[in-house]
Amino acid sequence: MGSRYLGRKLSQAALTIVAIVILNFLLFRAMPGSPERILLRNPHITQEQLEAVRARWGLDRPLIPDQLVDYIASTATGDLGYSLKFQGKPVVDVIADSLWPTVLLIGLGELVAITIGLSIGAYAGWKRGGVVDRVGSGISLILYSMPYFVIGMPLIIIFAAGLHWFPTSGMTSVGGRPTDPIGQLVDLGRHLVLPLVTVALGLIGSYSIIMRSAILETRSEDYMTTARAKGISDVRQLRSHALPNALLPMVTIIAINLGYVVAGAITAEIVFNWPGLGSLTVTALSARDYPVLQGVFLLLSVAVVLANLVADVVYGLLDPRVRS
Amino acid sequence: MRSPMRGRAGRALAALALVFAALLPGAAAPAAAADPVVLRVGTTQDLDSINPYATVEVVGFEAFALTYNLLTDFGENAEPIPGFADSWTREAHDVKFHIRTGMKWSDGQPATSADACFSWQLSLDAIKADTNVGLGYIDPNVKDAGVTKVDCPDPETMIVTTDDQSDRVFQTYVPILPKHIWSKETYKTMGDAKFTAPLVGTGPYTLAEWKTSQFARFVRNPNYWGPKGFEDEVVIQFFKTPDTMVQSLKSGELDYARDPNAQQLKALQSETNVKTVVGAANGWTQLAFNTYGTGTGKTIPGGGASTKALQDAAFRDALGYAVDHKTLIDRVLGGFGDPGDTIVPPVLGQWHVTPDKPRAFDIEKAKSLLDAAGYKLDSSGNRLDKEGKPISLRLVMPDSDENYPKAAAFIKEWYGQLGIKLSTTVYDSDTLTSLLLPPEGGDPKANLAKYDIELWGWSGNPDPNALLQIFRCDAIGGTSDSLYCNPEYDKLYDQQLKAPSADARHQLLAQMQNLIYDQAPYDILYYDANLAAYRTDKFAGWVNMPSNGTPFFSYGTLNYTVLTDATAAPSQPPAEASAAPGASGAAASPGASSAPADTTNTSSGSNTALIVIGVIVALAIVGGLILANRRRTGGTEEE
Numbered sequence: 001m002g003s004r005y006l007g008r009k010l011s012q013a014a015l016t017i018v019a020i021v022i023l024n025f026l027l028f029r030a031m032p033g034s035p036e037r038i039l040l041r042n043p044h045i046t047q048e049q050l051e052a053v054r055a056r057w058g059l060d061r062p063l064i065p066d067q068l069v070d071y072i073a074s075t076a077t078g079d080l081g082y083s084l085k086f087q088g089k090p091v092v093d094v095i096a097d098s099l100w101p102t103v104l105l106i107g108l109g110e111l112v113a114i115t116i117g118l119s120i121g122a123y124a125g126w127k128r129g130g131v132v133d134r135v136g137s138g139i140s141l142i143l144y145s146m147p148y149f150v151i152g153m154p155l156i157i158i159f160a161a162g163l164h165w166f167p168t169s170g171m172t173s174v175g176g177r178p179t180d181p182i183g184q185l186v187d188l189g190r191h192l193v194l195p196l197v198t199v200a201l202g203l204i205g206s207y208s209i210i211m212r213s214a215i216l217e218t219r220s221e222d223y224m225t226t227a228r229a230k231g232i233s234d235v236r237q238l239r240s241h242a243l244p245n246a247l248l249p250m251v252t253i254i255a256i257n258l259g260y261v262v263a264g265a266i267t268a269e270i271v272f273n274w275p276g277l278g279s280l281t282v283t284a285l286s287a288r289d290y291p292v293l294q295g296v297f298l299l300l301s302v303a304v305v306l307a308n309l310v311a312d313v314v315y316g317l318l319d320p321r322v323r324s
Numbered sequence: 325m326r327s328p329m330r331g332r333a334g335r336a337l338a339a340l341a342l343v344f345a346a347l348l349p350g351a352a353a354p355a356a357a358a359d360p361v362v363l364r365v366g367t368t369q370d371l372d373s374i375n376p377y378a379t380v381e382v383v384g385f386e387a388f389a390l391t392y393n394l395l396t397d398f399g400e401n402a403e404p405i406p407g408f409a410d411s412w413t414r415e416a417h418d419v420k421f422h423i424r425t426g427m428k429w430s431d432g433q434p435a436t437s438a439d440a441c442f443s444w445q446l447s448l449d450a451i452k453a454d455t456n457v458g459l460g461y462i463d464p465n466v467k468d469a470g471v472t473k474v475d476c477p478d479p480e481t482m483i484v485t486t487d488d489q490s491d492r493v494f495q496t497y498v499p500i501l502p503k504h505i506w507s508k509e510t511y512k513t514m515g516d517a518k519f520t521a522p523l524v525g526t527g528p529y530t531l532a533e534w535k536t537s538q539f540a541r542f543v544r545n546p547n548y549w550g551p552k553g554f555e556d557e558v559v560i561q562f563f564k565t566p567d568t569m570v571q572s573l574k575s576g577e578l579d580y581a582r583d584p585n586a587q588q589l590k591a592l593q594s595e596t597n598v599k600t601v602v603g604a605a606n607g608w609t610q611l612a613f614n615t616y617g618t619g620t621g622k623t624i625p626g627g628g629a630s631t632k633a634l635q636d637a638a639f640r641d642a643l644g645y646a647v648d649h650k651t652l653i654d655r656v657l658g659g660f661g662d663p664g665d666t667i668v669p670p671v672l673g674q675w676h677v678t679p680d681k682p683r684a685f686d687i688e689k690a691k692s693l694l695d696a697a698g699y700k701l702d703s704s705g706n707r708l709d710k711e712g713k714p715i716s717l718r719l720v721m722p723d724s725d726e727n728y729p730k731a732a733a734f735i736k737e738w739y740g741q742l743g744i745k746l747s748t749t750v751y752d753s754d755t756l757t758s759l760l761l762p763p764e765g766g767d768p769k770a771n772l773a774k775y776d777i778e779l780w781g782w783s784g785n786p787d788p789n790a791l792l793q794i795f796r797c798d799a800i801g802g803t804s805d806s807l808y809c810n811p812e813y814d815k816l817y818d819q820q821l822k823a824p825s826a827d828a829r830h831q832l833l834a835q836m837q838n839l840i841y842d843q844a845p846y847d848i849l850y851y852d853a854n855l856a857a858y859r860t861d862k863f864a865g866w867v868n869m870p871s872n873g874t875p876f877f878s879y880g881t882l883n884y885t886v887l888t889d890a891t892a893a894p895s896q897p898p899a900e901a902s903a904a905p906g907a908s909g910a911a912a913s914p915g916a917s918s919a920p921a922d923t924t925n926t927s928s929g930s931n932t933a934l935i936v937i938g939v940i941v942a943l944a945i946v947g948g949l950i951l952a953n954r955r956r957t958g959g960t961e962e963e
Contacts (some may be wrong), residue, residue: 081849088518158573160575161574162574164576167577168575168577169563169568169572169577174364174538174539175362195341271567271568273564275538279564283370287371287372290753
């Protein structure tokens, strides 16, 4: 891959991230409600106390350039400020605590959905009009249109409240939790099953539908006709010719979706009380915890930009035409 | 040739089936006998802080009351009972509290009157400096009780001096903190003090672990002096949605659910081993009219209400006839609540009175009263104020309650029938608090009180003063959201503070309640209900506190210490059992006690059966795939 191509993509990504940082700063300052009121939550406060708080938090200084410069400088050094909701804990720590539950849930969910979704899509596209196509495409369409809440709630009602197979919510048991590592792993696994199934079901639909149409497109290509004319077996036609070409557009879609892994599926996390970034976003929103919200938005934006960058690079590697 | 794709799929499916089977409950390690008994309580309210001076939420008060004792606690009917002090005597303005002999903090340090004096002095210092400790929700208790001095002459004596002789000194929600841990903090710094788990307290359970927005875990205080509940630990779990909380209660993962909504409560009523409670709340939901200028003649340039009509008691009185409180209860609250009238909720039975001249829903009467007061209709059917301007009111409300927009829709319809337009806007609570403030709120430029009606609610303390003070002139710029001022009311308020007897105070409170009802700066729509549900198959001995309230999240934490083992209940009353052996099972133990064992057995039995079925189905699928694969492989051999 040419270094010019890579350099161009990297500088584009860097510029986008700088723009995001500035936008992130301005967006939260444009919101209604004054931060000092939120900090204090005390209607009895006097003017002097208000001014003291403003001075303490640097809110008495001009927004631009003073506060903006401070913000960019501290963001560059990884200091995202302190949370209002989480007892003054650094925002970076608050986000780090919520990051891995989301990566675990949504990451695994994506993995399962990609595997199953692409398989169903590929098979349905290849055997167009067959049983798998008719049933699979129908189910995929239904799942695609269903929000996580609609998928998750029946699962809780049937498998948690009804059959008592799995816990309704949370990531681990609280109180009386197993102390041995295997017991803890099983405990985590039991808590993970329903949210994971929900996330995977929610994602399978889109992957399956897109993969199906990608396979259908490749089927009419000249190289497929050539392959058939050469007498290559059905399976090899699919695996060696149709799949690699159909997967090309999927790279972008998967990369963008992986960017959203960081954001988490907010509704899925809410339904299952999963302590990830989605839940954190909702908590921070309802507590007007602007430093945490800023941090989450920044992380999400940067993740999407980076995922796109990776997609561009991988695409460039896979398809030489793109590099030109 | 064998298809590698199908082979892989088969293996993956088999592996998945194995993992799935391993995660089913039957495969999990059985609970050891030494596992702690955990009481799990669910709520949709998130804990904001474990620092008692930095919490504004009910769940925050519950958390600190479990860990720390109050000087005197609350009994089953909110009456004072021994807490940090085990007895007390009153001599004129002095109340002498005896601190428990030999009491220890959970870390083993001695708990003495020095701790109590330190904790109360924080509030007294703040009151003296005319400010608050932290967010200002604790020290008003001390101020309201008329406390002027505290003195601890020896480790077992605390003398509290008050400027009146009311019982409010026994209802002060002031947590007694361990001085040996917090002695460096002052009233200025305590609000920002970092409380980290595990906390040291003298309460029945002390906070051991807090995961923000997930759970707070309390463990039994080994040095607790009072009765011991059956549970070894208390876990309060925070839910983002009541739907999941209710399902957790049904599945048995929760023992108590606070505040399910009306539909969920109705659904839970038919659930076995679950008991639902509709408790009277110490609070209300109101329409507060912006009456700024009433009693003072002041105006807010560029702000205030959109019409002077709101300063006219006759206008507000007429609007009161246009709101059907009963319909709001039925249609908005699902039948759970009581129609509102006066500013002391009925749950405070000793002090509540119904109005002397109650208003009944009557749109025609409202119209004629408005006509009579000089608010005529124009040719287009719009009601005009005395300046000849059509009256169009701005109603504001917070986003914290799903019922508010529903109630507002009804009010808009009813006011519309009077020719009064109503626009509604929802704000977050913090923004709304700022919007309601008049210039007296601190910042004359930013605080403009630009609203006409506020739809929101209040909840009070065991003593009605917390709710009564909202209508004082000096609450304008603070808690007042009607911005109402009436020197006659203030005078009555001051008189009742020093009333020589409960009867005398009751008479004064009755006058105050009628005055506010007649003047109508508020239209109290309804007294909310506290809804709750709990399971009866694990814990028994649930008591509502007060008797018309709910077991938890009310006053004090007595209920956490009286729960017993529900499964042990049938063996408890041997006398009845031997007298009538045939009927003993049903008669001796009320309802749930004999049922849970059966339910548990059935449930684990069906689980095992389902696991077996699940594994068989999974194996059948894998087997089927392998067979199909073999057949298919034969078909594609010519490749």
